[in-house]
Amino acid sequence: MTNTPALKPERPFFSSGPTAKFKGWSANNLKTEALGRSHRSAVGKARLKYAIDLTKELLGVPDDYLVGIMPGSDTGALECAMWTMLGARPATVAAWESFGNVWIQDAVKQLKLADLTTLDADYGKIPNLASIPQDNDVVFTWNGTTSGAKIPNTDWLEPGRAGITINDATSAVFAMEMDWAKLDATTFSWQKVMGSEAQHGMLILSPKAVERIESYDPQWPLPKLFRIKKGDKLNRAIFEGATINTPSMLATEDYIAALEWAKSIGGRQAMFERADANARIVTDWIEATPWLRNMVPDPAQRTNTGVCFVFQGDYYDSLSPEDQAYVPKQIAKQLEQLDVGYDFNGYRDAPPSLRIWCGGTVEQEDLRRLLPWIEWAYTELQK
Structure with missing residues (x-):
């Protein structure tokens, strides 16, 4: 059983466009x-x-x-x-x-x-x-x-x-x-x-x-x-x-x-490093989560911005195609209603998936806080 996470992202903006403003923006x-x-x-x-x-x-x-x-x-x-x-x-x-x-x-x-x-x-x-x-x-x-x-x-x-x-x-x-x-x-x-x-x-x-x-x-x-x-x-x-x-x-x-x-934070090299670190948090979590799979099988071809992943495993595979498509939509909808994460459902023409933006304007801590909520929401779907 997965407990409700204690912390929400301070900035729950994970859309792939328009993407999050930088921290401190006003x-x-x-x-x-x-x-x-x-x-x-x-x-x-x-x-x-x-x-x-x-x-x-x-x-x-x-x-x-x-x-x-x-x-x-x-x-x-x-x-x-x-x-x-x-x-x-x-x-x-x-x-x-x-x-x-x-x-x-x-x-x-x-x-x-x-x-x-x-x-x-x-x-x-x-x-x-x-x-x-x-x-x-x-x-x-x-x-x-x-x-x-x-x-x-x-x-x-x-x-x-x-x-x-x-x-x-x-x-x-x-x-x-x-x-x-x-x-x-x-x-x-x-x-x-x-x-x-x-x-x-x-x-x-x-x-x-x-x-x-x-x-x-x-x-x-x-x-x-x-x-x-x-x-x-x-x-x-x-x-x-x-x-x-x-x-x-x-x-x-x-x-x-x-x-x-x-x-002010170091130019494009700093932006590269921030995106790399953000994407690493998400991709490592995907690799460690048996019911998820990175949409891109080749690690050399995986982005450090809009990381896309799909579901797998016994529960998900047992669902009809319609119910499989419902899974990421419902997770994204539920977490938006809770102000945990906004706009991270997969693109409408892509396979049923979630897509988390990891570009340099996103903070690492917000990503770390989002991921347990996805696990919680997926568990709630199976009840």
Whole structure:
């Protein structure tokens, strides 16, 4: 029999997006000088430029790469990269979870690329990336937000490869080091690893990506939100604090606050270490719990952000598929009602599972307090 745990997490925020604010965050601490001002004013543009510069500094982005703020969160930034660069040469889109499969659908049904190869794998696994021709453009997701499977390395990308590389890094950046030399377009959103507000994305371009954009005009029409050229050249103002449409200056200040906090604790290396330590707490618990299994069988491919796990064992296996799907939903619902943990049910398209966010804005003690409550809730279900 499992007793009711004595302690609840102080900060029960375990959502995989938007993720937890950093400890000590308060709306009262956000700077407000730019609020109520035009984003094109000197103060507004300066704050947007500061967010760009701080992002570049913290992520160690090379000096000759460009960083810009895009509308539409990571989706807008990633689709902008696809719409403006793909179609110039053969392409491969690789996916192993729901968001990667959206990029496949974009390539197949929307862009209708003539020379396209798609690679996919079941949740928890990664396709054979080494099979991708180096001449091909490639679109991939560094870390599977809804499966917990990440690429273990970039050995499958050759230095100086002919094709461009488009990398959806939204649940990886600030938790895993990016191999910038092999990445041409990298995208993420403020609301993932940094726990900031949604609807704003970041687009990071290599010189090779810039050359592709300036030398190539796709055959399909581009929505205004994807138009990053001015004449035949990249509109570099976008990467200096101008934006394609009106951004939220309040969300910008929230993102800046998170960046400044990350810098104050030691920058991206500290964020990596925090995510690693958090994920270790959860993955070690999964390994020690016989009725749980990490969704990702290969330890080298397991994420340190959104750790996903499924149920197993005699009780769970005896249930109908409908009742099996009910188990994680009910646990997540019950613990939310008790203010123990919020929003950690598995993604709707994933196998029935739980998904605990372990990124650097989460505290270790809160994770340690959450896990006994999951054990308790599972025991309560069996009564």
